[in-house]
Amino acid sequence: MSKESEITAIARLIGEADPGIGRGSSVPKVLFDRICYRFQLDASGTMPQQAERIVRAAGVPYVPEAFDSRDTASGGGSTVTLEGLQQLRSAVHRLIA
DSSP, X not given: OOHHHHHHHHHHHTTOOOOOOOGGGOOOHHHHHHHHHHTTOOOOSOHHHHHHHHHHHXXXXXXXXXXXXXXXXXXXXXXXXXXXXXXXXXXXXXXXX
């Protein structure tokens, strides 16, 4: 699956409109906000902080590198990878069950 199809799948799972994918393949923060609201989790903070809450609430192993590249050689920011979206989708599946 692509990042765009993962975003679509996650939005469908939580019963929300597909927010699409942003410029440069960026994942819209609104997706993380909507997941948090759907499962009554704290929606404050950055996407990596939200992702950690969502994934841990579902009991899925959290892999920080999939959501946050600040500690990498590139020194990037809140870069959500395809692996991160797959983790998020797995977490949403578990939270729904």
